[in-house]
Amino acid sequence: MEHKTCRENLSAYLDGELPPGERLALESHLTGCAECGRELAELKRVSAIVKKHLMEPEPLSLRAAVFAKKREPVFSAWLKPAAVLSAAAAGLLIFLNLPKHQPSEGLSCSVGSPAAAPAAARGAGEKRYAAAAFARKGTLAQAKFAGAAGSFSSFSGGAAPAAVFPGEATSLSALAGKAADKAKRAAPAEVPDVTADGLRFSAAHWRENAVSPVNGGSVRAFDARSGKFLWETRVYQIAEDADEEADVQQVHITELALKGKKLEITDERGNRYLLDISTRKADKLPR
Amino acid sequence: MEAEELFDKHAAMVYNLALRLSGNPADAQDIAQDAFIKALRGLPGLRDAALAGTWLYRITMNVWKNRVRSEKRRAFWKTFSLDRGEEDGDEPPALQLASPEPPADKAMENADEKATLEKAMAALAPEDRAILLLREIDGRSYEEIAGITEIPLGTVKSRISRAREALRLRMGVLQNDNGT
Incomplete structure (x- = not known):
């Protein structure tokens, strides 16, 4: 091994990250090169100092800050529609059960969701207000449902009936079903792993990165023998619309297949990609 | 994996990662806090507990990157602002970290x-x-x-x-x- 290459590889050698061939060549060079030997000793010394001093204790207030924030209620993307619909339906049912002359102010005390009751009680005339209130305070699904609830109220003439009639209940459940369909998707199908050259490739439906709520499109590589995680790469990007529920935007992988030294990936929309395993670069294939 | 377990196992590393990225303890605490809050929200979706560290550190990196991006935007507008503050020096200052014990021998x-x-x-x-x-x-x-x-x-x-x-x-x- 050349002296220059040896010096460049000393750090990786120290970390045990050189392939066996290069490691042997470097060790052979080290036996006859005092300069590289000194350099290696210096790198070891620097590494020891870094190990000794680099860590700082985390502030005690960090735990309190994290868990105080965490206690604020947060619904997962999959539960949001159910929670929203339950609150809205409860508000609507309470409204339908009230006598005609019941003042609507009382409703805001009866239900958990602050905007659902006014939306139902005030009818179509104020549905835009309620939808806007939801848009400010809650999710888009809530806002959409508030708008729909207003329409339902105007259909029944804006007057509060004394009881829920079968026809109305059916309309309500149909409405709820329609809204739920719009705000959720089925779980992605299991994709069989593919193994090649000592590596096992797996479709990562759930990205190990919660910064973006939109999942899908990643492939993970593991050591086939030990199962050790090696790397993860995003094969395709998914355009993210902040106004839509994250789960309905997800485009998951449906198939992995080996094509020579490359991995062919098919997504739920029928798009195909070819991932070069060594460079981890993916190209979209023509349809 | 439970939220407390995730925190106990990785708090020191997440904070130190944030500290080395940001270069100051105040920003490091903010970054670590944001990273944990994001992670705890995504925790139910984490399928493999063995990958928790990798996942959490990547979130920390992304929180830091987002902060740098927004600071750059702020700095851009500050350039055109009339009430510009003092210019930064050429070299970043070393971390001033308190030593837990008084130095001797x-x-x-x-x-x-x-x-x-x-x-x-x-x-x-x-x-x-x-x-x-x-x-x-x-x-x-x-x-x-x-x-x-x-x-x-x-x-x-x-x-x-x-x-x-x-x-x-x-x-x-x-x-x-x-x-x-």
Whole structure:
């Protein structure tokens, strides 16, 4: 091994990250090169100092800050529609059960969701207000449902009936079903792993990165023998619309297949990609 | 994996990663806090607890990147603002971290060594400091570091090598200046 290459590889050698061939060549060079030997000793010394001093204790207030924030209620993307619909339906049912002359102010005390009751009680005339209130305070699904609830109220003439009639209940459940369909998707199908050259490739439906709520499109590589995680790469990007529920935007992988030294990936929309395993670069294939 | 377990296992590393990236304890706490809050929200979706560290450190990196992006935007507008503050110096300041015990004899030597390291670290790029931390303290492989930082594997290797070399040279100079 050349002296220059040896010096460049000393750090990786120290970390045990050189392939066996290069490691042997470097060790052979080290036996006859005092300069590289000194350099290696210096790198070891620097590494020891870094190990000794680099860590700082985390502030005690960090735990309190994290868990105080965490206690604020947060619904997962999959539960949001159910929670929203339950609150809205409860508000609507309470409204339908009230006598005609019941003042609507009382409703805001009866239900958990602050905007659902006014939306139902005030009818179509104020549905835009309620939808806007939801848009400010809650999710888009809530806002959409508030708008729909207003329409339902105007259909029944804006007057509060004394009881829920079968026809109305059916309309309500149909409405709820329609809204739920719009705000959720089925779980992605299991994709069989593919193994090649000592590596096992797996479709990562759930990205190990919660910064973006939109999942899908990643492939993970593991050591086939030990199962050790090696790397993860995003094969395709998914355009993210902040106004839509994250789960309905997800485009998951449906198939992995080996094509020579490359991995062919098919997504739920029928798009195909070819991932070069060594460079981890993916190209979209023509349809 | 439970939220408390995730925090207990990774709080020190997440905070230190944030500290090395941001260069100051106040920002580090904010970054670590945001990273944990994001992670705890996504925790139910985490399928493999063995990947929790990699996942959490990547979130921390992304929180930091987003902050840098918004700071750059702020700095851009500040450039055109009439009430500009003082310009930053050429070299970033070394971390001023309180020592838990008063320095004496061996402790003094340690404190000097630590101060020299901090000065040398300040000259490195934030990502190089983070990479070094992941390697030296958390013992992450180059592959894992590439996954966490979203930097190509070959670049990770060369950056670790370059960072160590820079530290070695700078610490040598600083020690000579101090007459140690």
